[in-house]
Amino acid sequence: MASTINADDGVVSGSAGVKTSADNSGVLELQSNGTTQFTLGSSSVVINEAGADVDFRVESDTNTHALFVQGSDGYVGVGTNAPSYPFHVVGSGDTVAAVTGGATSVAALNLGNSTNLADGGIRYDNNTDALIFRANNGEKARIDSAGNLGLGVTPSAWSLGKAIEVNNPGNSIFGVAASQLTITQNAYFNSAYKYGSSAEASRYDQAAGQHIWFTAPSGTANNNITFTQAMTLDASGNLTVAGDLIAGSTAGGGKIYINSATGFSPRLQEATNAMAFYTANTERARITSGGDFCVGQTSSGVANTGASLVSNGRLRVTTDDTEPMEVNRKTSDGKLIIFYQDTVEEGNVSVSGSAVSYNGGNLSRWSQTTDNTRIELLKGTVMSNLDQMAVWINPETGEPYPNEQLNCMKVSDVEGDVNVAGVFVNWDNDDDVFANDMNVAMTGDLIIRIAQGVTVQRGDLLMSAGDGTAKPQGDDIIRSKTIAKVTSNHVTCTYDDGSYCVPCVLMAC
DSSP: OOEEEEETOOEESSSEEEOOOOOOOOEEEEEHHHEEEEEEOOOOEEESTTSSSSSSOOOOOOOOSSSSETTTTTOOESSSSSSSSSEOOOSSOOOOOOOOTTSSSSSEESSSSTTSSSSEEEEETTTEEEEEEEEEEEEEEEOOOTSOOEEEEEEOSSSSSEEEESSTTTTEEEETTTTEEEEEEEEEESEEEEEEESSSSEEEETTTTEEEEEEEEOOOOOOOOOOEEEEEEOSSOOOEEEOOOOOSBBBEEEEEEEETTEEEEEEEEEEEEEEEEETTTTEEEEEEETTTTSSSSSOTTTTTSEEEOTTTTTEEEESSOOOSSSOOOOOEEEEEEEEEEEEEOOOOOOOEEEEEEESSSSEEEEEEOTTSOOOOOOOOOEEEEEEEEOOOOTTOOOOOOOSOOOOEEEEEOSEEEEEEEEEEEEEOOOSSSSSEEEEEEEEEEEEEOOOOOOOOOOTTTEEEBBOOOOEEEESOOOOTOOOEOOOOOOOOEEOOSSSEEEEEEEEOO
């Protein structure tokens, strides 16, 4: 049935049609099935005024849904008749959607409740050519005209590549080309590296497979920085450190771990002021707080099984049931051990075939005087055995140390003394505990003291003269009184009393 319009009273006849106002107010309504679908008033245009589930679309030359309003939920689609979001744009080409401002105005996308981007939004400022991101009523990020990104700060106009600046000029991240990444603290680059403030600065570079760390002392804001390369991890995995390598803190200690096939095992560990060395999670050696280097023991001492090189140069070796020391010379005969005094070689142990020789030395033993005091003695003085045994007291327990064979001695005062013990070498000056021990040579190479006016010849057998000196025996038969044989007429030293010393070979006294 066709609809007609009565211009006098503005009533639509039929179920659909057009209605105009009878009072000439300019209102035009389109109705369908008795429901107003479109109202064109003097101040507004309303589509689907009744709120029915009716879609609305605007067509363009080639697009049947250039603008589409979905009646069921009010979603708006541009280029689509099935919008999935409140505002859904579908298009092609370089620009899908654009918001454009004037030459000096701002183009903005408001994401908050305020029309001035107070709550949150994105805007492009034509005045500065900057893209600005706002949240919680404040600017949070900005991309400037050079492409630098500032997070919480307006980025500086650096001259090297594109950069990210974080929080303040003292904390910056630089992305420099495709071959290098640089991170700086309290530093930025503007023709040269410069201080952000007067504090210390640091820099990290990653380039050509290397990781490089730089440091710099405090300086002046905006002045040039001179960085020092402090540490480098090269492309082969080698770590080079310019200064000290410190792990952990002095209070809690620290460890340096070296990767192993079974995981991370501690190799160097700082604890109680000592450096310990580990393999397979077991301590093998350590440097003590006193500087002793110990292997197989945690402290140096003859009672502890293991070996130690004491900081004063002493070597200590202790084993439970095996040889404390092994010396091997391969390929040729020669010296096995060399003995020095004040850098001068005084003797050695050598090997020739299957024979081992002890060269330039003698066998000696420790002894004491009867009252364990020092007396005036000259090197080479002839000594005599006594029945009294020497006594050494343990300073910790107050008990005497075991002694089965070392007896006391006196200066030989009997001519042809058959109790000759050897000749005096020196007093023990190596410690303060047993300071009155005397070293007496028994067999081997040494010098022997001859009284003034007594002449000896190379090859003479010597006996005690009864005054601490020796004299020729008178025959060439080795007897119980024989103490030595002269090996050279060379006088090695002369004492104030006129006595002198010559080289000799001591017999088994």
